[in-house]
Amino acid sequence: MSKIWSFHGGIHPPENKQQSLQRPLEALPLPSRLVLPLQQHIGAPASPLVKVGDRVLKGQPIAEPTGFVSAYLHAPTSGTVVDLVDHSVPHPSGMTAPCVVIEPDGEERWIELQGVDDYRSLEKHELAERIRHAGIAGMGGAGFPTEIKLHLSDDHIINTLIINGVECEPYITADDMLMRERADEIIGGIEIAAHLLTPTHVLMGIEDNKPEAARAMTEAARRSRIDIEVVVVPTKYPSGGERQLVKLLTGVEVPSGKIPADIGIVVQNVGTLAAVYNAVHFGKPLISRITTITGEAASRPGNREVLIGTPISDLLAHAGVDPNRLTRLVMGGPMMGYALGNANVPLIKTSNCIIAGAADEFPPAPPAQNCIRCGACEQVCPAELLPQQLHWFAKGREYDKALNFNLLDCIECGACSYVCPSNIPLVQYYRHAKGEIRREQAEQRKAEQARIRFEARNERLEREKTEKEARRKARAEAAAKAQAAKKDDAVTSAPKADPEAALKAAKTAAAVARTKLKKAEKALQIARDSGESDLAALEAEVSAQQQKVAASEAALKAAESTAPAKTPDIKELKLAAATARTKVTKTEKALADAEAKALPSAEKLRSSLATLRSKADAAQHALAAAEQSARPAAPAEATAAATADLKQLKSNAAILRTKLKKARKAIEAGDSSAELAQQVTELEPQLASAEQALAAAQAQQPPHTGPDLKALKSAVAIARTKVKKAQKALDEAGDNDDLRAELAQLQQQAAAADAALEAAQQATESP
Amino acid sequence: MALMRLSSPHVHRPGKTGDVMKQVIAAALPGLATLVWYFGWGPLINAVFAVTLALLFEAVILKLRRRPLGFYLGDFSAALTGLLLALALPPYLPWWTTTVGVFVAIVIAKQLYGGLGQNPFNPAMIGYALLLISFPVEMTRWAGPQEVTGAQLSFVDALAVIFAGQGLPDAVTMATPLETFKHKGALTADELWAQSAQLLAGLHAWQAVNLAFLLGGIYLLLRRIITWHIPGALLFTLFMVSGFFYGADPSNHGSPLFHLSTGAIMLGAFFIATDPVTAATSNKGKLVFGASIGLLIYIIRTWGNYPDAVAFSVLLMNLAAPFLDYYTRPRTYGHKQPQKGIKR
Amino acid sequence: MADYRKITLDGLWHNNPALVQLLGLCPLLAVTGSVVNAIGLGLATTLVLVGSNLAVSLIRNLVPDAVRLPAFVMIIASYVTCVELLMQSLTYDLYQILGIFIPLIVTNCAILGRADAFARKNPVMPAVLDGLMMGVGFSVVLVLLGGLRELLGQGTLFSDMQLLFGPEAAGWKLTLFSDYPGFLFAVLPPGAFVGMGLIIAVKNIIDARRKARTERQPQPVEDGGSKRVRVTG
Known part of the structure; x- marks a missing residue:
């Protein structure tokens, strides 16, 4: 007898198992219709192999799996496929799903069955394939395709096979009955499973409220070949x-979030193993199962061997269920089963129990009271959660906190709801919260996928663009080369690569090499400090890096010498000079500060200031040199620039003039602040210089570049209008010296403009 | 055939919150009977009056909050609060004092926070603490055991004392053992007991009351309405701490038995500290919760201003209960470590 | 142009420093044991508020933002010193009772808050009015709470008014319950918290009612189909 451990919590609800154990196992008579949902298992629904009107034999596959996690489906009896429709199926939501409807012909003709006498002679995958073809899915309730659990991939090494004959839910006795009646089949199934999984231990758990079953199983186990x-x-x-x-x-x-196989354990239900036995030894697919029909509304409760697809109404009728007493129809046990909305749904592979409950047996839940944090739920929770805290979080939609309190480890066993004195439907809260969390996570995943897609698209577009650019460049280069080749046929060889690019590459290479060297040195230093053992390796690395640096620097020098003496870019030089200057001023400031505060850093600053100053001077020199060399180099450009400059100069002068005028006016208006006066004094020389520059530029301008008649005409017009305006203003204002002076000036300007226009017109007419 | 579509589980353990409260009330009755036996009609009148008032205030507030009366009054929590407060009060407290206490307990400490299950502090103890702070004179006028004082108040007299404002006759009043011990001054414990023979004679009355509450508490334990963690840790800690100081200096400190059998210790340990709403819920948390109350009771009794300290100790630990819960979470199945604290 | 009506209503009700902004709670809770204390502190606070708002508003264009708070505190401290000296000379007993809470007016957030939130952005007249109304709003709450606590704690109203209004005010004391045992809880700080909470609750109830009324009245029921309420998911 091996040791029994214990788990936290748990409850002892009234068992109510005796009712269905009074009568022996009976077979249900053949129903008039069989409805077979295509999905009776976890995973993808099967896809039908038959069409309406097909005649099928008992045990003939009528649907095949559509994925790895999926299962075959077989005709439970011989007959005709009369329909392929959406029919209501056993589901908590009462939904409909695609089903195959078969009308039995009553002949019960089997297909030819092929059993295996010695399954040990088969390859394991062949054996698993046979189980798969029998359409067996976990019959304890979850309905996970069995052969997947029996034929695991190589990364799962199974040391323990556990057979679940516990049947802890109240009312249900299907497994109990099976163990009493067909212990040898179960043992046979266990042997097959053990052959496939090669575990070191095979343990079978049975609750002590099923002594008969335990005795039968112990007897049968003694006869078995394996332990x-x-x-x-x-x-x-x-x-x-x-x-x-x-x-x-x-x-x-x-462990949380793992399956038993991850720790080398596989758990199988007794019913499943009996089905495996029948599938392997006789080739019988899973077409029937033992189901408990019980509840106070049933006058003949008991266990029935039913064909998969039998409508529940047939089962109810056979058990003598009084429709007037029936108020709640539960599929599964009272703790985790779900209530059905009508009896027109079929029994499926996982239907282990139907409870036809009467009103006094399952009274409606009283209204929920406030939680008084009595902690009863916590005492019974088999997952050792804090149900009342989870309830607060679920109620308050604080799903993050619920997750932090391990909501997802809840197995929804219902023990907390069962004991809650305030009748709070705790499990319902958890289901809702879990659903919400899954929805949120799905949305997050979706958003994440969308983001990845978007980024991938951007990347693709970018790539395409650069590729296009590269192609274009390549084409242009090729064309240029061809041109060059044509032109410079005489020239022996053009320089292969752009010397500037080479220089740049050499520079980066040198820099990279230097950084690597520094890193290596640092690592060496650290290693030395911490007294690590592999100093030699690090030292070798450092010396290697040093060599590399030397090499790359040599390459750089070579590249610099081969590169043509580049005409220094004036813009760059200007920028460099400006930067140098700013640095100098900054440092000066800092130095002044440091000196004022008598900081120790002053000395350092001073020396750095000196170097910065020399750098700035150098930059300035370089700039001046470059400018001088650039000037004679581009005489043609200068003229072009001159016209542009002339315009610039003009506008400059105009701006300055306006400013000056404004300032003067302000002074006249009485605002004689020092600021304004200073502004005026500043502006005046600026204006003078600007006007000088303008005059110089105008003088430089070649005199006959074709006078612009239009411009001159408009100038004349403007001058005239101004004169007129000034005259009007003078008339209105009466005697005003200022205005009069302005008028005189304007009149002069107008006359000058007229003269210029005339001269220009003459000049254009004469040739 | 109208089928009900309800979510699992489809079965439910019989018993409701109201049943829990009723059993707690029942378990407190032996204590009340003992009080009546030794101290006269006062405690009974107080209890009936306080329970009535509690139901009344609860009904008024429920009406204001537009809640169904029968449903909420049927949880018996208000009645229990009234009863527990009455059991903690001096036997012949004037009616208006009781009224203030019940009002504060039900209206302010419970309903203003949202009703049953939402109150952070034990309502009865809030009411008691408020009375103790506000009306020190009334709240320290204790009657002595009838057999010791020799003065018996008839039922009518008791009614007159409580409701008609007749002062409690001096013959009836007597300091509680804890008070006497608190104010023993420079006397050693032996000298004190030698001086107050009357008190020594009456000590067994208080011990009997505590014994009755202990029996009630054991009943609650057996009915699995409370777990052993809080009372066990509380009594054990008080025993150990008082034992330590008694062992070190028996002339100035009460013996462990004295500490465990006087005052409101058993009432506090089994009926008040175990109030699930305001206590820690995890088993480990309950142990810390109970032990801390025990420690606080000894500290306040010995070095504080009040002779007894159940109310203050419980209230202080009520404050810490959520914190305890967050840091004493059990290790969930399949997890290596219990999570601690709360992530934001 | 400042809206004087709005300033007045804000100070007294909508933005009451004690009930809505919950500023200056320390003196509010500490000295409201009786009506006379409340009036004393209320007057002192109002005086300081008006004065500081006036001064802050006057200098609002002269003080750079960076140093405004020290400037405001200086102003407030000066006014508080004045008020303190005034109280020492006029109502020395009350000054003794209020003790540290008079100098502590400097740290009353309501005053600094108004200076920073209102006076430094507004001309003199609105600023003074704001200071006055905020002060009055604060004082009203003080007096209410003081009255409540005095009534509950001692069973009297307007006791010791002579401290503030001279000897003839000694007779103003109303004893509502002759044989009142005293309710120490109300006089202690927890009572102040509970009382304050109740006053805020009453204000919220009134506001909620008024809001409900104004929402009900001017808007006729929109017709145009029933609104379906999502009840699932």
Whole structure:
């Protein structure tokens, strides 16, 4: 007898199992219609292999899996496919799903079955394939395709196979009945599973409220070829939960977010293993199962062997359910099962129990009261959560906090709701919160995907653009080369690469080499300080880097010498000079500051100031030299620039004049602040210099570049208008010296403009 | 065939919040009976009066909040609050004092915070602490055990004392053991007991009351309405701390038995500190919670201003309960470490 | 042009420093044990508020932003010193009772808050009015709370008014309950908190009612189809 561990919490609800154990196992008569949902398992729904009107034989596959996690479906009896429709299926939401509807012909003709006498002779994957073809999915409730769990990939090494015969939910006795009646089939299935998984231990858990089943299983296990240990565990809900059973039998906990296979454990339900046995030895697919029908509304409760796809109404009728007493129809157990909205749904591979509940048996839940934090839920939670805290968080939509309190480790066993004295539907809160969290996460994933897509698109566009550019360049270069080749046929060889680019490359190479060297040196230093062992390697690296630096610097020098003496760019030089100057001023300031505060850094600043100054001087010299060399080099450009400059100079002068005028006016208006006076004194020389420059430029201007008649005409017009305006103003203002002087000036200007226009007109007419 | 579509689980353990409260009330009745036995009709009148007032105030506030009366009064939490407050009060407290206490407990400490389950502090203890601070004279006028004082107040007399403003006859009043011990001054413990023979004779009355509450508490434990963690840690800590000081200096400190059997210790340990709404909920948290209350009780009794300190200790630890809960979370199945604190 | 009506209403109700801004709670809770204390502190605070708002408004264009707070504090401190000296000379007993809370007016956030939030951005007249109304609003709450606590704590109203208004005011004392045992809780700081909470609650109730009324009246029911309320998901 191996040791039994224990898990936290758990409850002892009334078992109500005796009711359905009074009668022996019976087979349900053939129903008039069978409805087979294409999805009775976890994973992708199967895709039908038959069409309406097809005749099918008992055990013939009628749907095949559509993915890795999916399952076959077989005709439970011989007959005709009469429909392929959406039919209501067993689901908490009462939804409809695609189903194959078969009308039995009553002949029960089997397809030819091919059993294996010695499954040990088969390859393991072949054996798994047989189980897959039998359409077996976990019959304990979850419906996970069985062969996946029995034929794991190589990265899962299984040391323990656990057989779940616990059946901890109240009311359900299907597994109990199966273990009593068909213990040898179960043992056969365990042997096959053990052959596939090669575990070191095979443990079977049965609750101590099923002594008969435990006895039958122990007997059968003794006869088995392999060592199967039947462990009787104390009755407690939810011992049959996969994770709880693992803890109970092995003392190991399945880590959060992992499956038992990750820690070398596989859990299989007894019903599933019996089905595996039948599939391997007789080739029988999964077309029927044992289902418990019980509840106070049923007059003949018990266990029935039913064909998959049998409508629940048939089962209810057979069990003598009084429709007037029936108020709640539960599929599954009372703790985790779901209530059905009508009896017109079929039984599926995972339907282990139907409870036809009467009103006094399942009264409607009383209204929820306030939570008084009594902690009863916490005492019973098998996952050791804090249900009342989760309830607050779920209620307040604080899903982050709920996650922090491990909401996702909740197995929804319902123990907390069961004990809550305030009748709070805790599990419902958790389901809702989990749904919300999943939705949020899905949205986040979506957003993330969208972001990745967007970035990928941008990248692609960018890449295409650069590629296009590169192609264009390449074409242009090729064309240029061709041109050059044509032109310079005589020239022996053009320089292969652009010397400037080479220089640049050499520079970066040198810089990279230097950084690497520095890093290596630093690493060496650190290693030395910490007294590490592999100093030699580091030293070698440093010397290698030093060599590299030397080499790259040599290359750089070579490149510099080969590069043609570049005409220095004036703009760059100007910028450099300006930067140098700013640096100097900054340092000067800092120095002054430091000196004022008598900081120790003053000395340092002083020396750096000296170097900066010399640098600035050098930059200035370089600039001056470059400017001188540039001037004679571009005489043609100068004229072009001159016209532009003339304009510039003119506008400059105009701006200055306006400013000056404004300032003067302001002074006249009585605002005799020092600022304004200073402005005027400043502006006057500026204006004078600007006007001088303008005059010089105008003098330089070649005199007959074709006088612009239009401009002259408009100038005349403007001058005249001004004169007129001034005259009017004078008339209105009466006697005013200022105005009169202005008028005189304007009149002069107008006359000058007239004269210029005339001269120009003559000049254009004469040739 | 109208089928109900309800979410699982479909079965529910019988028993409601109201049943829990009723059992707590029932468990407190032996204590009340003992009080009546030793101190006369006063405690009973107080209890009936306080419970009535509590239900009344609760009903008024529920009406103001537009909540269904029957549903909320049926949880018996207001009645329990009134009863617990009355059990903590001196036996012949004037009616208006009780009224103020119940008003503060129900209206301010409970309903203004949102009603049952939402109050951070134990309502009964808020009411008690407020009375103790505001009306020190009334709140320290204790009656002595009838057999010791020899003066018996008839039911009518008791009514007159409580409701008609007749002062409590001096013959009836007597300081509680804790008060006497608190104000023993320079006397050693032995000298004190030698001097106050009357008190020594009456000591067993207070001990009997505590014993009755202890029995009630054990009943609650057996009915699994409370867990052992809070009372166990509280009594154990008080025992250890008082034992340490008694062992070090028996002439100036009360014995552990004296500390455990006087004042409101058993009432506090089993009925007040265990109020689930305001206590820590995790088992580890409960242990810290109970132990801290025990320690605080000893500290305040010995070095504080008040002879008894259950109310203040409980209130102080109520303040720390959420913190305790966040830092004593159990390790969830499949996790290596329990999470601590709360992430923002 | 400043809206004087709005300033007045803001100070007294909508933006009451004690009930809405919850500023200056320290003196508010500490000295409102009786009506006379409340009036004393209220007057002192109002005086300082008006004076500081006036001065701050006057210098608003002269003080650079960077140093405005020290300047304001200097102004406020000067006024507080004046008020302190005045109280020493006129109502020495009350000054003794209020003790440290008179000098502490300097640190009353309501005053600095008004100087910074209002007076430095507004001309003199609105600033003075704002100071006055804020001061009155603050004082009203002080007196209310003082009255409440005096009534609950001692069963009297307007006791010791002679401290502030001279000997003839000694007779103003109203004893509402003759044999009142005293309710120490109301006199202690927790009582101040509870009382303050109740006053704020009453203000919120009034505001909520008024809002509901104004929302109900001017807007006729929009017709044009029923609004479907999403009840699921």
